[in-house]
Amino acid sequence: xxxxxxxxxxxxxxxxLHTWAxxxxxxxxxxxxxxxxxxxxxxxxxxxxxxxxxRSVADEGTLTRAVRRMEALASGARSWTxxxxxxxxxxxxxxxxxxxxxxxxxxxxxxxxxAGTGExxxxxxxxxxxxxxxxxxxxxxxxxxxxxxxxSIATMIMLIAIVSGVITHKKIFKDFFTxxxxxxxxxxLDAHNATGVFALPFHLMITYSxxxxxxxxxxxxxxxxxxxxxxxxxxxxxxxxxxxGAAGTRQAGAGTAARVEGGRGGGGFHGDRDDGNSxxxxxxLEPLIARVTALWKADGIDSVSxxxxxxxxxxxxxxxxxxxxxxxxxxxxxxxxxxxTGELQPPPQTPPLTAARATYNVLTSLHLGRVAGPTMRWxxxxxxxxxxxxxxxxxxxxxVKRAPDRRRxxxxxxxxxxxxxxxxxxxxxxxxxIAAYFFLNRLVPAGLAxxxxxxxxxxxxxxxxxxxxxxxxxxxxxxxxxxxxxAMLLALLPLLNALTGGSSLFSALVSGPRAVxxxxxxxxxxxxxxxxxxxxxxxxxxxxxxxxxxxxxxxEARPA
Amino acid sequence: xxxxxxxxxxxAVSRAARHRLNVxxxxxxxxIGGYALAAVATACLSVVLPLPRADAAFxxxxxSFFVHACxxxxxxxxxxxxxxxxxxxxxxxVLALVAIVxxxxxxxx
Numbered sequence: 001x002x003x004x005x006x007x008x009x010x011x012x013x014x015x016x017l018h019t020w021a022x023x024x025x026x027x028x029x030x031x032x033x034x035x036x037x038x039x040x041x042x043x044x045x046x047x048x049x050x051x052x053x054x055r056s057v058a059d060e061g062t063l064t065r066a067v068r069r070m071e072a073l074a075s076g077a078r079s080w081t082x083x084x085x086x087x088x089x090x091x092x093x094x095x096x097x098x099x100x101x102x103x104x105x106x107x108x109x110x111x112x113x114x115a116g117t118g119e120x121x122x123x124x125x126x127x128x129x130x131x132x133x134x135x136x137x138x139x140x141x142x143x144x145x146x147x148x149x150x151x152s153i154a155t156m157i158m159l160i161a162i163v164s165g166v167i168t169h170k171k172i173f174k175d176f177f178t179x180x181x182x183x184x185x186x187x188x189l190d191a192h193n194a195t196g197v198f199a200l201p202f203h204l205m206i207t208y209s210x211x212x213x214x215x216x217x218x219x220x221x222x223x224x225x226x227x228x229x230x231x232x233x234x235x236x237x238x239x240x241x242x243x244x245g246a247a248g249t250r251q252a253g254a255g256t257a258a259r260v261e262g263g264r265g266g267g268g269f270h271g272d273r274d275d276g277n278s279x280x281x282x283x284x285l286e287p288l289i290a291r292v293t294a295l296w297k298a299d300g301i302d303s304v305s306x307x308x309x310x311x312x313x314x315x316x317x318x319x320x321x322x323x324x325x326x327x328x329x330x331x332x333x334x335x336x337x338x339x340x341t342g343e344l345q346p347p348p349q350t351p352p353l354t355a356a357r358a359t360y361n362v363l364t365s366l367h368l369g370r371v372a373g374p375t376m377r378w379x380x381x382x383x384x385x386x387x388x389x390x391x392x393x394x395x396x397x398x399x400v401k402r403a404p405d406r407r408r409x410x411x412x413x414x415x416x417x418x419x420x421x422x423x424x425x426x427x428x429x430x431x432x433x434i435a436a437y438f439f440l441n442r443l444v445p446a447g448l449a450x451x452x453x454x455x456x457x458x459x460x461x462x463x464x465x466x467x468x469x470x471x472x473x474x475x476x477x478x479x480x481x482x483x484x485x486x487a488m489l490l491a492l493l494p495l496l497n498a499l500t501g502g503s504s505l506f507s508a509l510v511s512g513p514r515a516v517x518x519x520x521x522x523x524x525x526x527x528x529x530x531x532x533x534x535x536x537x538x539x540x541x542x543x544x545x546x547x548x549x550x551x552x553x554x555x556e557a558r559p560a
Numbered sequence: 561x562x563x564x565x566x567x568x569x570x571x572a573v574s575r576a577a578r579h580r581l582n583v584x585x586x587x588x589x590x591x592i593g594g595y596a597l598a599a600v601a602t603a604c605l606s607v608v609l610p611l612p613r614a615d616a617a618f619x620x621x622x623x624s625f626f627v628h629a630c631x632x633x634x635x636x637x638x639x640x641x642x643x644x645x646x647x648x649x650x651x652x653x654v655l656a657l658v659a660i661v662x663x664x665x666x667x668x669x
């Protein structure tokens with residue numbers, strides 16, 4: 001892809017593709033990577049953002065207390081779910097549906113219970129980390145389908161950038177062990193390579209599985225062609241409810257458990273029969289709880305649901321915490337009893353596990369951090385961070401590499417200036433906006449109407465300011481100032497937490513909740529990282545000195 | 561005055577324009593042509609793969625992004641952008657033919 005049209009090798013054309021594919025979506029990908037990384041610790045962040053829940057502590061009696069509370073709270077409900085706090089949250093999350101309510105999530109009522117007392121807790125209204133989670137795949141302030149397409153197209157370009165980057169990089173594994181400090185462009189290149197190669201399997205997994213999670217939206221043509229547009233039959237067959245050729249004798253599957261997932265919770269409740277009149281008594285739950293608790297001694301219970309309460313088909317479903325398999329997406333961790341007789345029932349039908357299905361399950365479970373224990377979750381979080389840094393060093397490298405062009409011209413072309421502004425606003429500005437979001441979470445009064453919206457608006461106002469600021473500052477000044485702003489805000493979060501009703505870092509370290517302590521420590525570490533970046537940037541000018549050094553680098557070490 | 565720029569200037573301008581057209585052509589081929597080829601390949605695999613049809617459609621869709629990525633890489637690696645368009649159109653035609661014939665000859669849905 002040379003301007004003079006001269007023939008070139010595969011590595012040259014792939015280098016061109018890598019550079020431009022990476023640049024056009026780099027800023028968006030940086031935001032997607034960073035917010036997606038934060039989504040791995042969604043529960044922990046949302047807990048930090050609801051200090052009213054910090055003092056709830058679970059014990060052996062939590063489930064029994066919650067069941068009793070639900071019998072009062074949701075006495076007429078057809079179905080309800082109790083999500084027990086694990087290590088990642090402190091309060092009990094309960095969901096229920098009253099009879100004669102429309103289908104869908106809107107009619108689901110929800111509450112938080114104190115794990116130690118069973119009392120209802122009133123937490124402030126906030127989107128928590130759910131805001132980051134949703135932004136990372138469907139953006140904000142536009143129809144969700146647009147957001148998903150935009151992120152998916154960027155993801156596809158990311159896949160291209162990864163593949164072309166690997167082809168470009170001949171000595172990929174040798175160079176991984178090379179890091180040349182203080183060598184300007186070479187150092188940026190080494191950092192880009194190190195973060196890229198270090199977590200390459202993760203980057204490939206996260207990119208490809210990101211596409212797979214939306215594959216029915218992005219690539220419906222295979223199904224549409226093979227099934228002549230009848231998607232319902234495909235989904236029924238694919239989920240094992242129908243076998244090929246038996247179309248027409250469709251049966252509703254067994255009631256699927258309402259999975260309680262970090263911050264979201266209360267999925268679909270199926271099997272509701274709102275005919276209203278019949279009322280069949282259910283067995284006491286205590287013996288069932290005792291039985292399942294003994295059975296799952298090691299892992300414990302994640303959630304308990306009752307479906308079709310009051311009808312002869314009523315069931316009680318227990319879901320096991322953690323420990324599940326990546327391959328079947330945790331489907332084996334379910335026990336279903338009849339709520340009328342107390343008998344154990346056969347497990348719901350799961351799709352037959354083909355190699356393709358297993359591959360899909362493993363990839364998407366990793367992407368979603370499903371069934372990940374603490375070590376795995378930290379590993380995914382750090383890999384996501386490596387990806388974020390890979391994108392950041394990539395867009396910075398674009399500018400650094402073109403310093404000689406600017407010097408030759410004696411000015412900064414408009415295109416370069418645009419990249420500079422976007423680099424600062426994306427890479428340094430987003431942490432500022434995220435920190436502002438956390439500040440607003442604690443400073444906007446808990447009783448204010450639409451307070452959750454004000455947190456989000458504050459986030460976007462802060463980010464917008466970070467786009468305006470570099471227009472009036474030099475590239476280097478803009479970097480230094482925004483990095484310092486982010487560093488300060490992040491480093492102050494533990495203090496803010498302690499002063500505004502949260503469990504302070506000290507007390508959280510001593511007596512929990514550990515998730516809150518981990519949040520404060522990661523905020524301090526992130527602040528230190530940004531401060532380090534600010535210090536280094538203010539010491540080194542971003543181009544001039546590097547060029548001087550580059551002349552002293554032996555020619556064989558120069559980039560091809 | 562126009563002679564002051566000379567024919568070299570004109571040639572440089574047209575070379576830059578040709579370069580931009582070449583880039584645009586490849587980007588369009590990779591994005592739109594690549595997606596179309598991936599879609600047709602997915603449709604074709606959905607009926608050709610010797611698996612129950614739900615599994616075939618699932619596996620084909622699973623592979624579609626890999627197919628698209630390969631087409632994009634190829635579109636930027638090939639010497640002439642004309643070859644890219646010919647290759648993509650030809651592959652779409654062949655795969656579409658195989659897909660339609662296979663579906664028509666298979667058991668009615």
